[in-house]
Amino acid sequence: MxxxxxxxxxxxxxxxxxxxxxxxxxxxxxxxxxxxxxxxxxxxxxxxxxxxxxxxxxxxxxxxxxxxxxxxxxxxxxxVAGVPGDTVHFGSTVTVLREDGTRQTFHIVGEDEADPAKGSIAYVAPLARAITGKGVGDVVEVNGHDVEIAAIGAG
Missing domain, CATH: 1.10.287 (Helix Hairpins)
Known part of the structure; x- marks a missing residue:
C-alpha cells in the first residue's frame, strides 16, 4: 500500500x-x-x-x-564527598589567577549541577581537567591561556 x-x-x-x-x-x-x-x-x-x-x-x-x-x-x-588533600580534585573550591590579573573562584562539581554563572563548573570542563591534581602555585595552560592556581579549599 x-x-x-x-x-x-x-x-x-x-x-x-x-x-x-x-x-x-x-x-x-x-x-x-x-x-x-x-x-x-x-x-x-x-x-x-x-x-x-x-x-x-x-x-x-x-x-x-x-x-x-x-x-x-x-x-x-x-x-563523592569531602576528599581531603592539597591538590585540586572533584568537589574542590578553587581560586585561579588568569593572565589578565582576573581572579576567579569556582567549585568543581558533577555535570548536572554545573552552572558557571553561579560559580560551579563540571569536572569534565577543560579548566577543571587541566587543574585537577595540581596544587597552589601551579600554572596550567587552558585554551591557549595560562592560569595559576591561587587557592584550594574544600567543597
Missing part, C-alpha cells in the same frame, strides 16, 4: 516520540548537593506526572522523557 493512503497521526501524537535527552558518557560523579538536586528533580517530575491530564500528550511526553533522564542519572550517580 502506498504511504499516501496511510492515515497520519492526529493531534499531538507527534510529541509522543520525543527523543531521549542525551546521557553523558562520563562517570556520573555528584556532590552531596548534586545528589540532592537529582533526587528533588525526580520527585518533582513524578509529582507532575501524577497530575497530568491524559489528553495532554505533549506534556506527558516531555515529563516522561525528563523523568527517564533524571531516573537514569540518579541510578548512575556516584557520590
Amino acid at each position: 502506498s504511504i499516501a493512503f496511510v492515515r497520519e497521526k492526529e493531534g499531538g501524537e507527534a510529541f509522543e516520540d520525543l527523543p531521549d535527552r542525551p546521557v553523558s558518557p562520563h562517570t556520573n560523579f555528584v556532590t552531596p548537593a548534586g545528589l540532592e538536586q537529582i533526587e528533588s528533580e525526580v520527585a518533582r517530575l513524578q509529582a507532575e506526572a501524577a497530575k497530568l491530564d491524559p489528553d495532554a500528550k505533549a506534556d506527558t511526553a516531555r515529563v516522561t522523557r525528563d523523568l527517564r533522564y533524571w531516573t537514569t542519572r540518579l541510578g548512575t550517580a556516584q557520590l
Whole structure:
C-alpha cells in the first residue's frame, strides 16, 4: 500500500516520540548537593506526572522523557564527598589567577549541577581537567591561556 493512503497521526501524537535527552558518557560523579538536586528533580517530575491530564500528550511526553533522564542519572550517580588533600580534585573550591590579573573562584562539581554563572563548573570542563591534581602555585595552560592556581579549599 502506498504511504499516501496511510492515515497520519492526529493531534499531538507527534510529541509522543520525543527523543531521549542525551546521557553523558562520563562517570556520573555528584556532590552531596548534586545528589540532592537529582533526587528533588525526580520527585518533582513524578509529582507532575501524577497530575497530568491524559489528553495532554505533549506534556506527558516531555515529563516522561525528563523523568527517564533524571531516573537514569540518579541510578548512575556516584557520590563523592569531602576528599581531603592539597591538590585540586572533584568537589574542590578553587581560586585561579588568569593572565589578565582576573581572579576567579569556582567549585568543581558533577555535570548536572554545573552552572558557571553561579560559580560551579563540571569536572569534565577543560579548566577543571587541566587543574585537577595540581596544587597552589601551579600554572596550567587552558585554551591557549595560562592560569595559576591561587587557592584550594574544600567543597
